[in-house]
Amino acid sequence: MTAAYPFRRTCKEVSALLIAREDRELPLSERLALRLHLAMCQACPRFERQVLTMRNAMKQWRNYGDDE
Amino acid sequence: MPPQIPTDFEQQLVEQRSYLMRFARLQLRNDAWAEDAVSETILAALARPQAFEARSQLKTWLVGILKHKIIDSMRQRQREVTLDSGSDDDSADPLEHMAFKADGHFAEKPADWGNPEQDLKSRQFFAILEACTDKLPAVQGRLFLMREWLELSSDEICKELALTPTNLYVQLHRARLRLRECLDLNWFAQAPMP
Numbered sequence: 001m002t003a004a005y006p007f008r009r010t011c012k013e014v015s016a017l018l019i020a021r022e023d024r025e026l027p028l029s030e031r032l033a034l035r036l037h038l039a040m041c042q043a044c045p046r047f048e049r050q051v052l053t054m055r056n057a058m059k060q061w062r063n064y065g066d067d068e
Numbered sequence: 069m070p071p072q073i074p075t076d077f078e079q080q081l082v083e084q085r086s087y088l089m090r091f092a093r094l095q096l097r098n099d100a101w102a103e104d105a106v107s108e109t110i111l112a113a114l115a116r117p118q119a120f121e122a123r124s125q126l127k128t129w130l131v132g133i134l135k136h137k138i139i140d141s142m143r144q145r146q147r148e149v150t151l152d153s154g155s156d157d158d159s160a161d162p163l164e165h166m167a168f169k170a171d172g173h174f175a176e177k178p179a180d181w182g183n184p185e186q187d188l189k190s191r192q193f194f195a196i197l198e199a200c201t202d203k204l205p206a207v208q209g210r211l212f213l214m215r216e217w218l219e220l221s222s223d224e225i226c227k228e229l230a231l232t233p234t235n236l237y238v239q240l241h242r243a244r245l246r247l248r249e250c251l252d253l254n255w256f257a258q259a260p261m262p
Contacts (some may be wrong), residue, residue: 001124010172015163015239023215023222023240024233043174052247053181058216061194 007033014044018051077117080126088091088134089129094198095138095213097206101145105137112137135218139228142210146229149210157210158205181256191229193255200250208243 007029009017017030026034032060038044090107092102112133113120120129142149152158167175201209214225226236 009157011174012163012166012172013128013167015166019241019244020237023237042175046178047174050178050181050252051244052246054248054251057193057197060219061197062219063195 007036009033009037011026011037011047012040014038016048018044018048022051022055024066075262077120077130078114081113081130084127085110091131091217092134092138094202095210096124097209101141105134105141109134110139139218139220140220142214143228150207150229150231150235152207153205155205156209158242160242162242165249167200171192177188179252179256181252183208196255197251200247200254204243204246205252211239212243212247215240 014034017026017034018027021034038048069084083108088106089102092105093099096102096105107129113130120126166178169175183203201213204212211225214220215222220228222233222236222240225231
């Protein structure tokens with residue numbers, strides 16, 4: 001299966017990759033697999049939005065104290 | 069020598085103490101270490117008031133000093149800082165809490181978090197974000213904030229704490245998923261639907 005579809009990933013695998021991407025650079029093959037999956041999946045782009053929202057939120061939180 | 073009257077600058081520094089303690093506690097997860105780091109920060113600031121004169125924001129300057137003191141503190145205690153409590157709950161993969169089918173695809177779509185740009189302006193949102201961060205198991209919380217508050221790279225964290233990358237990534241994976249779960253439950257599920 002993996003040999004026949006080297007870039008096929010499950011949503012669970014994709015979720016783990018989207019989280020890992022926050023802390024390390026993914027290998028090219030994983031980046032490609034991620035992109036292909038996100039293009040055809042309805043659910044994972046939502047999870048990606050959540051991860052990006054958290055990234056943005058932490059960034060704002062770091063700079064937030066100055067306004068208090 | 070006559071007793072010294074605190075100067076205006078000293079007074080201003082002391083007023084920032086509780087603000088600095090909040091971040092030191094959140095990052096170090098140990099009150100005594102946090103007290104030390106904050107005291108060292110205030111002493112360092114007192115020792116070179118001229119360094120502040122050119123800067124407009126006292127808070128920002130102090131937080132910058134505090135971050136260095138905290139990194140020193142964790143480097144000195146690297147074993148304690150990364151020693152996992154080993155409870156089952158800490159070592160569970162939060163990915164298993166998410167609704168996946170047996171074939172690894174989502175059983176239900178993750179929630180639409182709506183309009184984050186609007187939420188992110190809200191003070192209450194940041195209070196929940198901070199509470200969720202504080203609820204992380206100690207090691208996960210420290211490593212997560214080293215990335216997100218101290219803004220260290222994964223390589224730098226491994227070097228400072230003598231961790232293997234695998235160990236670091238496992239902890240960060242759990243921390244990020246737990247935080248996601250906590251926000252999903254405590255903020256986004258409460259927010260009015262668009």
